[in-house]
Amino acid sequence: MVRIENSKRTILNLAEALLQDKGFNGFSYANIASELGVKNAAIHYHYPSKEDLGIAVMQRYRERFKLWINNARVKDLTPEAKLDWFLNIYTSMRADQGKICLVGSMEAEFNSIPEGLQNEVQNLHKELLVWLQITLADGREARVFVFKGEPADKAALLLSTLQGALQMARALGPRKFHAVIEQIKLDLLK
Amino acid sequence: MVRIENSKRTILNLAEALLQDKGFNGFSYANIASELGVKNAAIHYHYPSKEDLGIAVMQRYRERFKLWINNARVKDLTPEAKLDWFLNIYTSMRADQGKICLVGSMEAEFNSIPEGLQNEVQNLHKELLVWLQITLADGREARVFVFKGEPADKAALLLSTLQGALQMARALGPRKFHAVIEQIKLDLLK
DNA sequence: GTCTATAGGGGGATAGAC
DNA sequence: GTCTATCCCCCTATAGAC
Secondary structure, eight states: HHHHHHHHHHHHHHHHHHHHHOOGGGGHHHHHHHHHOHHHHHHHHSSHHHHHHHHHHHHHHHHHHHHHHHHHHHSSSSSHHHHHHEEEHHHHHHHGGGOHHHHHHHHHHHGGSSSSHHHHHHHHHHHHHHHHHHHHHHHHHTSOOOOOOOOHHHHHHHHHHHHHHHHHHHHHHHHHHHHHHHHHHHBBBB | OOSOOOOHOOOOOHHOOOOOOOGGOOOOOOHHHHHTTTTTHHHHHHSSSSHHHHHHHHHHHHHHHHHHHHSSHHHHOHHHHHHHHHHHHHHHHTTTOOOHHHHHHHHHHHSSSSSHHHHOOOOHHHHHHHHHHHHHHHHHHTSSSOOOSHHHHHHHHHHHHHHHHHHHHHHHOHHHHHHHHHHHHHHHHE
16 A cells, blocks of 8 residues: 555556566556555556556656766766766665566566567666766776776777676675675776 | 487476577577477476476576586686676677566566566576676775675676667667677776 | 446466367 | 367456546
């Protein structure tokens, strides 16, 4: 049971949590309906198909990320503080709650999810990479990050690491995830 | 349609491929049956429940990995060659075919798969980590690998990276995966 | 916006014939 | 070992009343 001020938004919240928890093929309208305290059909009123619902979750997330990184609270940070902010999202909002990131969840099931969703996953993944790439490049220029090669490749590596480490945390526990975070810093910081 | 010399083995092969392709919740007995050219019930004869089938795939994989690493062809390699061997598994057998690793596939769906399967995933993940940790420690002692911190943590980071990068390859293409492999080497080799 | 009712399909699984 | 037949459940989705 969940407090309802705005059903449509609450449905998105529940769907997002379920996606991070059980994956697209692992959750159902019934899961959302029972938690929300309504019947199945009420969900279909707001989001006719499961694909619609999944896409809405992804679009909201992309919008949220865009707002975050363009907000002065993040935009004006040093590269090192930006990295900390980013790593902290993965630690406190995901690993410590047994959640994984939406991108990883849906890429693991990529070949068994609707095409429209696949596109959203691609878009979000690219957007995360762009931001991280720029942050890494800025940090190297400021001599706080140290790495060989291209910022784009280092960004792809880092994001892959985080994505995989969240999944590892599920089977082996959050302490292993924290160890990976520390190792990332050892590898990157001067 | 698939050639049948030994149904039970062929079923395992198909199930393994499907797990890497669509995930546990994304494939069905019907997928296997139709590819094998038999009816649904024939699969249940060999593996009564889907959980049984999943566990059998995992146990065979664990056994295979154990044989590999204890075989002289791998056991006697230098640490650097061992790493190349390992990375090549991920590149040629997975990324270039749109497959992901069993561990990543099932950890992404961890909260929506049977408990017996969860245990197998944990075991395999630990076994991979142990081998990689030893290889990294040996390589650092031989001064071919360079990294700060504990081999156990570096192993967890590396495996996470590979797991995540395979998933990324699905959405963004295998070239991105190859770039991550190169970055791993840049980060690790002297 | 939410309900009841229901359609229609696919899933996992079992019984018993061959 | 594989078949046909069947069960039962859950799923996504829709129609129409309230």
